[in-house]
Amino acid sequence: MKSLLACCKVYISESRNISSLESIERAVKIFPEVVIVNKFTDDAYNRVGYTLVSQLPMEEASTGSNPLKNAVFDMVKEALRTIDLQVQRGSHPRLGVVDHICFHPLSLASLNQVASVAKSVAINIGQNLEVPTYLYGAAHEEGRTLDSLRRELGYFRPNSQGKEWAGSLELEAQTVKPDVGPSKASKSTGVVVIGATKWVDNYNIPIQSTDLGPVKRISRLVSGRGGGLDSVQAMALAHGEKSTEVACNLLDPVKVNADQVQRRVEELAAREGLTAGKGYFTDFPQVEIIERYVEGVKEGA
Missing domain, CATH: 3.30.70.670 (Formiminotransferase, C-terminal subdomain)
Structure with missing residues (x-):
């Protein structure tokens, strides 16, 4: 498909609260231009990953008219409203209710364009939802990598006995300053990590x-x-x-x-x-993701 397409993967630290997930998914349906092309649920990890695709506007990708940016923001808002990290537990590490958001260019879109969207989403989350937000990849001015950021934040160390991560993390003790938002994380929300990279x-x-x-x-x-x-x-x-x-x-x-x-x-x-x-x-290859997006647009027309 010869157009500017962006893919966004949103990882939510919850898979067992069905009403919460339904609420998060309804937030996307407000934007018919955005298609959820995949939902990968893993109850053992208590984690779900959504893959969203949308065209980018021909004008500057960070403008308010960007449906993908607005859909992702509304998903995050619903997730924070309906999920409490203090009672969440699972065998997959996480830094917050919305653990990770990553943007990838598809079709004719460039990495710089999706990075612009990622930074705009981060500003909205950090400032409007008051959640410490960290950037990585092309969205970060120094190109910081996701694994290095996670390592600094203590992502890989279980915070409970056994092999699970349970409840809130003591992120306020960390010395890594957020790129956007308050310096101290709420125990119920944690932090959000947002980046832009080539396909992973x-x-x-x-x-x-x-x-x-x-x-x-x-x-x-x-x-x-x-x-x-x-x-x-x-x-x-x-x-x-x-x-x-x-x-x-x-x-x-x-x-x-x-x-x-x-x-x-x-x-x-x-x-x-x-x-x-x-x-x-845990997701489809790029070609199939584009095909599913095209089919989703036709079904919604």
């Missing part, structure tokens, strides 16, 4: 073990940071009562794809005496 594939591989130790070793050795596959980020997470996952971000899927990651994890798991199951994507 999310690929999770189940390991038939409940022992996080060896799976952490596998995750470290498969990741670029641990000397493994370049452009791959990975972390080990408990997933249900009988398995663990190597959850991966493929930052450059053309350079290092899911098949390569799958083979490497299988090799590393075998060294640990473990079995790696077949991995799965």
